[in-house]
Amino acid sequence: MDLFQSTTNADALPLGNHVLFSSDDVDHARAAVAEVYCDHRLEVIGRNPFAAQHNRLSGKALSINVMTYGAKTMIAPGALEGFYLFQFPVRGHASVNNGKNRYEIGGGTGGVINPEASTTMIWSEDCVQVMMQIEKRAFIEAACAEVCLPAGASLQFSGANKLHNSEGRAFLGILDYVIREAERGEVLLGGDTLLSKQLERTLMVGLLQTQVHNFTSVVTTNTGPMPRIIRSAESYMRENLGAPIMVEDIASAAGTSVRNLQGAFRSRYGRSPMTVLRDLRLELAWEELSNPTRTTRVTDVATELGFFHLGRFSEIYRKKYGCTPIETLRAARPGEGFGPF
Incomplete structure (x- = not known):
């Protein structure tokens, strides 16, 4: 079974029954994204027609998002401040400048944007990304529990990270499972059950195990x-x-x-x-x-x-x-x- 393929239509984006918006108007798309992420600059820099769609599954401490802009696009949010953002292109690629981190994602690689550093991204015209938006406070709490992050320490991710190994495939498999269940009408995130909370924590731990950060040595040594x-x-x-x-x-x-x-x-x-x-x-x-x-x-x-x-x-x-x-x-x-x- 291929990951991140719609269960209802091979050409449709995953989470098609959780559409946040769909628009060919740049200003409308920017405003809609800003409501759930943060204010940002959005510019079309390619020749393809702009055709944005954003599907979103919201949980308590994190959300799963599927996005495309259709055209080659530049996105400049500055510092995200309140959240980390994991990005994994399932089609196309993206260039990311996040403070001193500069990397390319796509073709089986993903990356996490740190909230404190200024960020600029360029998405290719065919780019479709599966993303996780995670509240900074909740992610820090998970890191304190899982990698013994000292109180007051900063959690900083770096670079693009391949997800082809067993841990990467397991993490993507869990993410794909949650998306597929939502497409079937079974929303596993956002509830008050222990299962919902545990799934969110599992996804956070998955990033700590598969993405390079300043406490990676604690996880791997x-x-x-x-x-x-x-x-x-x-x-x-x-x-x-x-x-x-x-x-x-x-x-x-x-x-x-x-x-x-x-x-x-x-x-x-x-x-x-x-x-x-x-x-x-x-x-x-x-x-x-x-x-x-x-x-x-x-x-x-x-x-x-x-x-x-x-x-x-x-x-x-x-x-x-x-x-x-x-x-x-x-x-x-x-x-x-x-x-x-």
Whole structure:
């Protein structure tokens, strides 16, 4: 399946049922974009006719946008100030000047515009971009949690980044999934459920993992005892999600004491190792219930992952995902009449 292709019309832009505006008037387009982004200068510098369209799916802390101007266009917003902007051309290319960063995106590369630096862009006449607009405050909070960004530190992205590797494909796959579900009428962003909040956080973390920034080394290096302990522990957990393991087993696999293991997890996640293990098991349960076979049963999924009290399993599952396990299963295979257990 190709990424970012409309599910209804091969020639249409993705998110075609979430049109913000469509216009061949430059002033109208500039004003409409300014309402959701920021004030900017917009000039047509090519010969093709101007034909702008902006589709937009709004969440709580971020929005997913699909845009084209039709013609070769220069956009000069200055400093974005309140938000970061990830850009990924699915057709054509764009040149970006963001402070000292100067790069070209397109052909499988994307980039993030920093909010503090003055920005100027030139989009090619055939450019269609999938973009994420992320509130600066929310992104900084995510970075503090995920890459230990110190309080008051600045998060700065740099350059164009290829998204051809496994992490890049996974990130784009999640973005594409959210877009496709919205086209089917299932809007996953913007709700008050834990699933909506988790999806937004996952997309932010995806950018932290796939785009170069001033804390990339924290994400990618293998130095330091705490990251090694956590990586070893989490690897052991993922390999034994269905086994009756205890915190002593995890500590032994990580080559440390229970006390050091608990301290590492508290510092990194603010949670105990066993709580992290429980959440990993819940994630696997959600994945299996969301992609069921004809014989998938909630009881079997729960017990195979060590949840033997079904009422408690249903309660913590609902708190994490905003729905019960059986609701997830029924949504994954509607109309088939399978029993809940």
